[in-house]
Amino acid sequence: MHAGDTYEVADLALAPAGGRRIAWAERAMPALLSVRDRFVAERPFEGQRIAACLQVTAETAVLLGTLVAGGAQVRLAASNPLSTQDDTAAALVADHGVGVYARSGVDTETYRRHLSGALELGPTLVIDEGGDLVNTLHTERTGLAAAVRAGCESTASGVLRARQMYREGVLRFPMVAVDATPTRRLVDNRYGTGQSTVDGIVRATNLLLAGRTVVVAGYGQCGTGIAERARGLGARVVVTEVDPLRALDATLQGYQVLPMAQAAQVGEVFVTATGNRDVLRAEHFAVMPDGAVLANAGHFDVEIDIPALTDLAVERRIGERTHIDEYVLADGRRLQLLAEGRVVNLTAAEGNPASVMDLAFAGQALTAAWLATGDPLPIGVHPVPAELDRQVADLRLAASDIHLDTLTDSQRAYLSSWRSADPA
Structure with missing residues (x-):
């Protein structure tokens, strides 16, 4: 056929x-x-x-x-x-x-x-x-x-x-x-994308995440999963957000929440998962530590401002390692872009x-x-x-041979009634 x-x-x-x-x-x-x-x-x-x-x-x-x-x-x-x-x-x-x-x-x-x-x-x-x-x-x-x-x-x-x-x-x-x-949203975005994004980063870089600071931009379902998986491997996780409820959720989960302008100064691995453009920009590249890793988990390759990164670089080393392009800035700092800024879990992993x-x-x-x-x-x-x-x-x-409980007749009646339950 x-x-x-x-x-x-x-x-x-x-x-x-x-x-x-x-x-x-x-x-x-x-x-x-x-x-x-x-x-x-x-x-x-x-x-x-x-x-x-x-x-x-x-x-x-x-x-x-x-x-x-x-x-x-x-x-x-x-x-x-x-x-x-x-x-x-x-x-x-x-x-x-x-x-x-x-x-x-x-x-x-x-x-x-x-x-x-x-x-x-x-x-x-x-x-x-x-x-x-x-x-x-x-x-x-x-x-x-x-x-x-x-x-x-x-x-x-x-x-x-x-x-x-x-x-x-x-x-x-x-x-x-x-x-x-x-x-x-639960299984695909949180658990699937969370695991496979971290998988892609580790495959591409062979970095030990334990003890490193990972900045996750966006705390939706994908960002939540990425943060969980990174913390599970021992990373210190910083979250950036524009939504106050998501920022509150991240805070109550124990993550540090910072504006990207501050997070850029301390992060070692950056992962964007917002669905928006220009999340990592020139002013962020200007203060990132030497060797910082830049990865995108969003569908389109616009979350990291690659034209701005290219303009800042005095040298661009394509394919420094499989799925890694290294951008050398004027002061000697090197920023490592994974998968050309495309969705990292599908490009650098499976x-x-x-x-x-x-x-x-x-x-x-x-x-x-x-x-x-x-x-x-x-x-x-x-x-x-x-x-x-x-x-x-x-x-x-x-x-998976997993079985659930079922409601009894009295439980169904209770859930469908506005009257007070009879204690007898």
């Missing part, structure tokens, strides 16, 4: 290696495989054409294989060229019939061409990660937008973009904020563990099926129905 000529990958001969990688990921993804079994029987995507822009990893391949099993035609572009697994891309084409437009390390022009290639399918559904596919449908390929029934967005950054498009009155089809479910993506992608698959088979939604940015999120949690608990 292959997708004819509708693909652009590095080498189809890599497919066997990619198949083995995908099979390994499947072992840790029982919830998604359970959804796949359901889709084989129900075929919810019969007649649907799905264009996706996602990280091209083995876990993503398990998701796309599930959509294909449900009857979908699928094309895929990479949302981050530095995280693309070329063998996985080849296996998706050869074994699953997915039209893949992805090669590791492509430039911006090729990246844009790959987005357009995925959209040539004429999608009825889109699955996006970061908003670039949806953006392209609203700018360069507007003629295709009318056929799109709905879209899913799986990052906080992409959801922000979709909501802004809706506020400005330009959004042309409904979007669902897959990133915003309780299950995803992203979230398969068991984490099992929950995230099971929710993604169920949401896509709901959009394909349910009543059309009005244009806007919608939440995932709570019932779908509960199904994901139930599937994973069942796969």
Whole structure:
């Protein structure tokens, strides 16, 4: 099985290696495989054409294989060229019939061409990660937008973009904020991104974090997880925030909360996780200690002001170590940028563990099926129905042989009554 000529990958001969990688990921993804079994029987995507822009990893391949099993035609572009697994891309084409437009390390022009290639399918559904596919449908390929029934967005950054498009009155089809479910924010963002971000930093640098000062910019779910994992390895953690409630939460968790202007003077490892731009800027680089490590855990490579860092540097040592570019400043201090400022857990490591993506992608698959088979939604940015999120949690608990208590009749009556309980 292959997708004819509708693909652009590095080498189809890599497919066997990619198949083995995908099979390994499947072992840790029982919830998604359970959804796949359901889709084989129900075929919810019969007649649907799905264009996706996602990280091209083995876990993503398990998701796309599930959509294909449900009857979908699928094309895929990479949302981050530095995280693309070329063998996985080849296996998706050869074994699953997915039209893949992805090669590791492509430039911006090729990246844009790959987005357009995925959209040539004429999608009825889109699955996006970061908003670039949806953006392209609203700018360069507007003629295709009318056929799109709905879209899913799986990052906080992409959801922000979709909501802004809706506020400005330009959004042309409904979007669902897959990133915003309780299950995803807890497991994917806090535990998955927390672990894999620290994993990426340690893999790239081989630093001992114990005893070092790690500055985490942003104390949302991702930042919370990063701070927890760094503290678990013995680091002193400083948090920077713009939200008073999150800053209070970080303080009550025992972290020191400082403005970045002060944190920059004491930090040894800096991690941005805000979804905003220019979190680390020229005035911060100017006071950082020699050897400071700069890493980004946000989706887009704008959280660290790389043009400002380049302007300050008198020398730039590319690839000083794999995934490390060293910037030497006029006073001799060296600042080490990881993964070109791109999302570090997917570039310098392997992203979230398969068991984490099992929950995230099971929710993604169920949401896509709901959009394909349910009543059309009005244009806007919608939440995932709570019932779908509960199904994901139930599937994973069942796969792990974990059982819950159930309410008794009297407990249900108590919870549904406003009257005082009878002490007798």
